[in-house]
Amino acid sequence: MRACRPASRLEIEYCTPCRWLLRAGWTAQELLTTFTTELGEVALIPGTGGVFDVRLDGETVWSRKMQDGFPELAELKRRVRDRIAPDRDLGHSDRR
Amino acid sequence: MRACRPASRLEIEYCTPCRWLLRAGWTAQELLTTFTTELGEVALIPGTGGVFDVRLDGETVWSRKMQDGFPELAELKRRVRDRIAPDRDLGHSDRR
Numbered sequence: 596m597r598a599c600r601p602a603s604r605l606e607i608e609y610c611t612p613c614r615w616l617l618r619a620g621w622t623a624q625e626l627l628t629t630f631t632t633e634l635g636e637v638a639l640i641p642g643t644g645g646v647f648d649v650r651l652d653g654e655t656v657w658s659r660k661m662q663d664g665f666p667e668l669a670e671l672k673r674r675v676r677d678r679i680a681p682d683r684d685l686g687h688s689d690r691r
Numbered sequence: 692m693r694a695c696r697p698a699s700r701l702e703i704e705y706c707t708p709c710r711w712l713l714r715a716g717w718t719a720q721e722l723l724t725t726f727t728t729e730l731g732e733v734a735l736i737p738g739t740g741g742v743f744d745v746r747l748d749g750e751t752v753w754s755r756k757m758q759d760g761f762p763e764l765a766e767l768k769r770r771v772r773d774r775i776a777p778d779r780d781l782g783h784s785d786r787r
Contacts, residue, residue, distance in 0.1 A: 606732075611727050616720055616723055616724065617720065620716055620719065620720045620723075623716065623719075623735060624712055624713065624716045624735075627712055627735060627737060628712065631707050631737055632737075634737065635736070635737075636702075636734040636735060636736045636737075637734065637735045638732040638733065638734040638735075639719055639720075639723060639732060639733045639734075639735075640731065640732045641723060641727055641728075641730065641731075641732075
């Protein structure tokens with residue numbers, strides 16, 4: 596509940612020359628749909644150099660360069676869930 | 692140029708019970724496509740109560756309740772342009 600835990604800020608930094616805005620926008624909307632009450636905001640941040648990083652309250656949840664690829668959405672939701680809504684059942688996203 | 696003017700933060704606060712996330716997400720992507728270098732970030736902010744507000748560096752650019760409706764995208768782009776890229780020609784969006 597928001598009363599107990601301040602709403603989180605999630606950032607998606609994406610490479611604009613790579614044309615990853617649509618991917619970032621889709622990711623943002625998926626996360627906002629799943630974590631409507633837990634996320635205070637999702638920020639889309641234009642970047643360069645092949646960046647596709649997801650940060651939650653300043654902590655890196657996914658980095659394309661470190662993880663060597665884009666996040667699979669179910670995996671990304673699990674990572675976010677584990678941090679801000681650990682008791683939440685993600686349904687399909689929890690079954691591998 | 693970023694060197695002269697710090698990148699701006701644009702916020703879109705939308706009513707989640709009204710299901711305006713897709714509209715907010717679309718608006719965010721349109722603005723990021725047009726103002727790639729001027730916008731430092733666009734934040735999608737879940738809200739309630741029929742809110743659909745657009746703020747630029749804290750200043751309200753559009754408020755659904757004050758303006759009695761949703762922003763027409765060309766008009767919204769002109770308002771953002773006038774604040775952060777006044778010399779920019781918006782092409783079709785500048786012709787009424």
